[in-house]
Amino acid sequence: MGNNVMFKGSNGKLIIILNPTIPFQELKDDLVEKLEKSSQLLMGYEAVIEFKGRDMEEKEELELLSIVDEVVDINILFVSDGKELVSKEVETVTNLINEGVTKFHIGTLRSGEVLEYPGNIVILGDVNPGSIVKAEGNIVVIGTLNGVAHAGTKGNDEAFIVASNMNPFQLKIDEILYKNYSNNILFRSKQIIRNRNNIAYLKNNILIIDQLTRKTLQNIVTT
Numbered sequence: 001m002g003n004n005v006m007f008k009g010s011n012g013k014l015i016i017i018l019n020p021t022i023p024f025q026e027l028k029d030d031l032v033e034k035l036e037k038s039s040q041l042l043m044g045y046e047a048v049i050e051f052k053g054r055d056m057e058e059k060e061e062l063e064l065l066s067i068v069d070e071v072v073d074i075n076i077l078f079v080s081d082g083k084e085l086v087s088k089e090v091e092t093v094t095n096l097i098n099e100g101v102t103k104f105h106i107g108t109l110r111s112g113e114v115l116e117y118p119g120n121i122v123i124l125g126d127v128n129p130g131s132i133v134k135a136e137g138n139i140v141v142i143g144t145l146n147g148v149a150h151a152g153t154k155g156n157d158e159a160f161i162v163a164s165n166m167n168p169f170q171l172k173i174d175e176i177l178y179k180n181y182s183n184n185i186l187f188r189s190k191q192i193i194r195n196r197n198n199i200a201y202l203k204n205n206i207l208i209i210d211q212l213t214r215k216t217l218q219n220i221v222t223t
Contacts, residue, residue, distance in 0.1 A: 004030040007038060016064070018054040031064060035071040042072045109133065109147065129169060135159070160201040162212055171200050176207045
């Protein structure tokens with residue numbers, strides 16, 4: 001296998017570096033072997049996947065993505081080519097945040113900026129203090145959420161907010177507000193608000209902040 005397939009973790013992203021010269025079937029076999037050897041390390045890992053080092057057609061990327069999903073227990077948020085979003089990324093993120101119209105914002109949302117949309121919002125970047133995100137649907141931040149996020153603005157109490165790093169000035173889902181450790185918040189852990197990969201959602205009119213896992217998402221779907 002050698003160095004035909006290498007893994008590199010960076011800021012919530014799993015970069016898979018591929019040998020550009022070997023036959024594709026050999027590359028797939030090497031990827032399976034590498035994943036099997038790293039299965040314990042990657043178990044439960046939640047990340048953006050990016051393939052590097054090799055020019056591939058979309059069909060080939062999807063084949064490799066299917067291998068990753070089948071061989072290891074990893075939560076793939078979406079797939080990035082490091083440049084722009086295409087159909088497969090849109091489909092993967094939309095599966096994470098349920099069906100609906102989704103707006104993608106690439107880059108940091110800075111102080112004074114307001115991003116509002118009548119559907120779901122996915123931000124590939126940070127939400128800085130002093131910035132505001134409002135969505136009638138769900139909000140997903142692949143970055144640090146330091147500003148204000150309001151999901152379910154038109155009475156959607158099934159909306160949720162996800163962030164790679166959640167340290168918000170204010171969270172609001174439907175009409176339930178979190179600010180300065182309000183009594184409306186139930187913390188699964190006293191420190192979870194500053195942990196990586198958190199999700200905020202409503203249950204019985206209580207805003208719950210929990211770790212983002214497949215089990216958490218299943219609980220939300222069945223709530």
